Amino acid sequence: FWKQLCLEHGISKDGILEDFATQGGDRKDVFFYQADDQHYIPRALLIDLEPRVINGIQNSDYRNLYNHENIFVSDHGGGAGNNWASGYHQGKNVEEDIMDMIDREADGS
Structure with missing residues (x-):
């Protein structure tokens, strides 16, 4: 895109x-x-609980295009493993960080 x-x-x-x-x-x-x-x-905000896709972006030819403050990868690194309940639980743990990113980007600062 x-x-x-x-x-x-x-x-x-x-x-x-x-x-x-x-x-x-x-x-x-x-x-x-x-x-x-x-x-x-x-x-754009690049958000993922699992680092594989975002690491691919950060290692691509377009790695310098994105604002690195708008990239979030969970510290736990394993992702949800296609398990909705696990993703929901992990998402609740990082909700505040992600909402701060959304607020900052929406405010344009």
Whole structure:
């Protein structure tokens, strides 16, 4: 998803606006915000109780695109193992941390 949005809006893997994409009103601000250093950062929270998928993102070519403060992986690292009850219990334990991330992103700070 983010790879395609970067291609469509002319944003590099590191969040830098490509030279050809400086003109026009393509509303990059819908999916990205612009940091103080002019990098474009996805308006996204990456949350998982199990590290495999998020580690894949953090080791990909797009690892520098995301705000690392908006990435959450449970300290327990094992995930819920496709067990709803386990995921529910683990989720309750990290709810406050996740809600803080959501509040911060929604406030735009």
